[in-house]
Amino acid sequence: MIVFEAVHKRYPGGREALTDVSFELDRGEMAFLTGHSGAGKSTILKLVALLERPSRGRVVVNGTDVSTVRSRGVPAFRRQVGMVFQDHKLLSDRPVFDNVALPLAISGIARRDLDKRVRAALDQVGLLGREQGFPQELSAGEQQRVGIARAIIARPPVLIADEPTGNLDPDLAMEVMTLFRRLNEVGVTVLVATHDIHLIDRLGTRRIHVENGRMAEEDGDGTP
Amino acid sequence: MARPDQASARGARRSAGQWLETWSEWHAQALVSSLGKLLRQPLGSALTIIVIGLGLALPGALHLVLLNAEQVTENIGRSVQLSVFLSPGTEASQAKALHQRIEGRDDVLEAKLVSPEEGLEDFRSVEGFSEALSALEDNPLPWAITLRPSHGLDSPELTEALAMELRGWDLVDIVQVDTDWVRRLASMLDLLRRAIEGAALVLGIGVIAVAGNTIRLDINARREEIEVVKLVGGSDAYVRRPFLYGGFWYGLGGGLLAWLLLWVGSWTLAGPIEALATDYGSAFRLLGPDSLAATATLLGGPLLGWLGAWWSSSYHLRQIEPKP
Numbered sequence: 157m158i159v160f161e162a163v164h165k166r167y168p169g170g171r172e173a174l175t176d177v178s179f180e181l182d183r184g185e186m187a188f189l190t191g192h193s194g195a196g197k198s199t200i201l202k203l204v205a206l207l208e209r210p211s212r213g214r215v216v217v218n219g220t221d222v223s224t225v226r227s228r229g230v231p232a233f234r235r236q237v238g239m240v241f242q243d244h245k246l247l248s249d250r251p252v253f254d255n256v257a258l259p260l261a262i263s264g265i266a267r268r269d270l271d272k273r274v275r276a277a278l279d280q281v282g283l284l285g286r287e288q289g290f291p292q293e294l295s296a297g298e299q300q301r302v303g304i305a306r307a308i309i310a311r312p313p314v315l316i317a318d319e320p321t322g323n324l325d326p327d328l329a330m331e332v333m334t335l336f337r338r339l340n341e342v343g344v345t346v347l348v349a350t351h352d353i354h355l356i357d358r359l360g361t362r363r364i365h366v367e368n369g370r371m372a373e374e375d376g377d378g379t380p
Numbered sequence: 381m382a383r384p385d386q387a388s389a390r391g392a393r394r395s396a397g398q399w400l401e402t403w404s405e406w407h408a409q410a411l412v413s414s415l416g417k418l419l420r421q422p423l424g425s426a427l428t429i430i431v432i433g434l435g436l437a438l439p440g441a442l443h444l445v446l447l448n449a450e451q452v453t454e455n456i457g458r459s460v461q462l463s464v465f466l467s468p469g470t471e472a473s474q475a476k477a478l479h480q481r482i483e484g485r486d487d488v489l490e491a492k493l494v495s496p497e498e499g500l501e502d503f504r505s506v507e508g509f510s511e512a513l514s515a516l517e518d519n520p521l522p523w524a525i526t527l528r529p530s531h532g533l534d535s536p537e538l539t540e541a542l543a544m545e546l547r548g549w550d551l552v553d554i555v556q557v558d559t560d561w562v563r564r565l566a567s568m569l570d571l572l573r574r575a576i577e578g579a580a581l582v583l584g585i586g587v588i589a590v591a592g593n594t595i596r597l598d599i600n601a602r603r604e605e606i607e608v609v610k611l612v613g614g615s616d617a618y619v620r621r622p623f624l625y626g627g628f629w630y631g632l633g634g635g636l637l638a639w640l641l642l643w644v645g646s647w648t649l650a651g652p653i654e655a656l657a658t659d660y661g662s663a664f665r666l667l668g669p670d671s672l673a674a675t676a677t678l679l680g681g682p683l684l685g686w687l688g689a690w691w692s693s694s695y696h697l698r699q700i701e702p703k704p
Contacts, residue, residue: 207611207702228616235613245608262614266402267409306612 157183157314157345158204163213165199165369173199174369177213181347183313186340188356189349191366197349200366201316204347205237206230218313235263238307238344240317244299246291252278252302253287259310277309278302281335297328304332308339315339317348321355329355337361407621414625417598418633425630428594432634435587436681437641439580440673444646446572447667453565462543463556466523470551475523478551482527487542491527499524522553536562580676584684587634591627591688598626599696611702623693624686631685638677642669 158181165174174196181187189197202208203215206222215222218236225233238259246255256274265273278284281301291299300320307315317336321329333348333355340346347364350356356363365372418425464482466475472495479493494502499521504510531538543557599606609619650666657664669677 205611231610231613231615231618233613234611237613239611245611247605247608249605258609258614259612261406262609262612262618264399264402264406266398267405 157181157185157218158347159214159216160200160203161214161216163203163210163215165196165203165208166211172369174203174210174366177366177369177371179364179371181345183345184340184343185362186337186346187348187362187364188359189347189364189366190351190353190356191372192351195366196369197351197366198318199369201239201318201347201349204314204316205239206233231262235259235310236312236314238310238312238315240300240303240307240315240320242319242322244291244303246299246302246306248291250290251287252283252289252291252294255291255302256287256305256309258306263310273309274305277305280308280339281305296323297325297331300324300328300332301335304335308344313343313345315344315346317346319350320348321350321352326355330358333359410621411625411628414622415629417622418626418629424594424597425633428590428630429633429637431590432587432630432681432685433637433641435583435590436634436638436677436684437645439576439583440638440642440669440677441645442572442576442579443673443676444642444667444669446569446576447670449569449572451667452664453569460529460539460562461557462527462529462539462546463554464525464527464546464552465554465556466525467551467553468522470523472523474551475525478549479525482525482546487530487538489528489530491525494524494526496521496523536566584680587631587681587684588688588691591630591685592692593688594630595623595627595689595692596696598623599693599700603700606697606700607702610700616697619697620690620693623697624689627685627687627689627692628682629685631682631688632678633681634685635677635679635681638681639669639674642673642677 158179160177160179163174163177164172166172177196177200189200191197199208203210203222204217206217206225209222217233220233222233247258253274256277257270260270260273274287275284278287281304283298283301283305286294286298286302291302294302300323304317304320307317315336320336321332324332329352336346336348337359466478475493475495479491482488483491496519500513500519503513503521529539529542539557539562543555546552546555606619646666646668650668653664653666
């Protein structure tokens with residue numbers, strides 16, 4: 157589902173963010189992307205979401221080699237990748253309903269189908285009934301869950317998350333990670349970047365470790 | 381949550397009819413919500429609409445001036461007159477025969493025979509002339525025929541040709557025709573028309589620039605939202621749509637304002653102008669905005685606003701790329 161083959165990424169200015177990164181994530185698989193800040197986790201996620209393009213090597217997402225995607229095709233490509241951000245990137249001037257419905261609005265789903273699906277997505281993250289609230293009225297954990305509901309509402313085959321628990325206390329963080337696990341169980345391929353080692357030790361999921369832009373050892377069973 | 385592969389299969393089954401329905405639904409939504417955004421910032425929107433309205437009203441007003449000037453000159457054109465003075469000593473019967481010959485021509489609308497006595501009477505009625513005339517022993521005036529050609533202002537050449545022909549006739553002494561002023565008037569109107577076209581072009585570009593600049597500010601104010609929409613896979617067309625509709629509304633508002641200004645302007649001027657015309661013995665009535673002015677303001681406004689938004693959003697939206 158996600159394939160990296162000898163991927164290099166050099167940013168303008170010469171900084172080499174990724175060097176010879178290769179890994180593969182099967183359909184329906186879940187993995188944590190670990191490493192220190194600046195190790196290259198975010199760059200890997202940006203390459204998956206086509207927010208950046210690789211300098212060398214091959215990135216394939218859901219059967220599509222990103223090098224074949226022209227800039228006109230980027231929006232359609234991005235719609236198959238649900239994204240969750242550390243700062244959740246919600247629109248503060250719109251109610252929860254509109255925030256969650258955004259990906260559907262973009263792909264032109266009939267409005268009558270909208271209500272049902274927004275409620276279903278909010279139900280999955282445990283926020284049913286909060287449709288009319290505004291993001292500021294919610295706690296940090298709730299905001300993050302709204303972000304997740306938005307990421308999954310269009311049922312993308314791939315879900316990526318960049319430090320989704322970075323601003324949450326351990327209990328909320330565990331809750332959010334468990335949510336990702338549940339989504340993975342219904343068939344979504346999930347890749348989560350995090351530096352919260354303690355948390356993922358308890359989850360026991362595959363880990364892809366990067367250090368200074370290079371692949372480090374991989375632990376198949378989650379035990380270090 | 382359904383499995384992803386089921387979801388995509390469901391997407392593929394949407395029929396063209398449903399697609400169209402959904403498409404128009406979202407367009408209608410963008411149209412209405414962009415109007416809502418305009419109304420939520422009334423002062424800024426009003427300023428833009430006023431500038432666009434004035435930009436459209438000015439060429440519209442010039443157009444009305446031209447329209448009315450043409451109406452006036454049409455009346456004047458009908459009063460283009462040739463004075464044919466016959467040779468001194470022409471007999472009354474000869475003068476009458478000549479008058480009939482002229483009156484029978486196709487290119488003459490009407491002709492009036494003026495005897496020397498009638499001519500003298502006309503002069504007497506002019507202030508200051510009566511005393512001078514009573515000093516004369518004989519009537520120095522010849523028979524004269526005044527005529528109005530059937531073609532008016534629009535063809536000074538034909539009037540000139542008619543005068544030339546009459547000059548060649550026996551017993552005709554002098555043919556007076558002043559087509560120079562007719563020519564001058566025609567070229568002044570032509571100049572005015574060109575000036576209006578130029579002004580309309582320049583102000584049209586101004587309207588596009590004003591709409592474009594307002595949309596640029598709108599885009600900057602909603603930069604965060606645009607980034608998020610691009611992040612979740614919003615196409616360029618989707619991101620751009622509300623701004624295009626925004627430009628449309630600005631243009632429509634400006635167009636309506638221009639239309640209103642033209643109506644109010646011509647309505648307030650109509651009374652005084654009629655009074656003035658009556659004083660000059662003219663039945664002139666001021667013409668209000670015609671269908672061209674209506675089309676130019678009410679359709680041109682939204683079109684130019686949309687163009688400005690299109691131009692501005694093409695440039696500025698490209699510069700916003702999500703950088704999480």
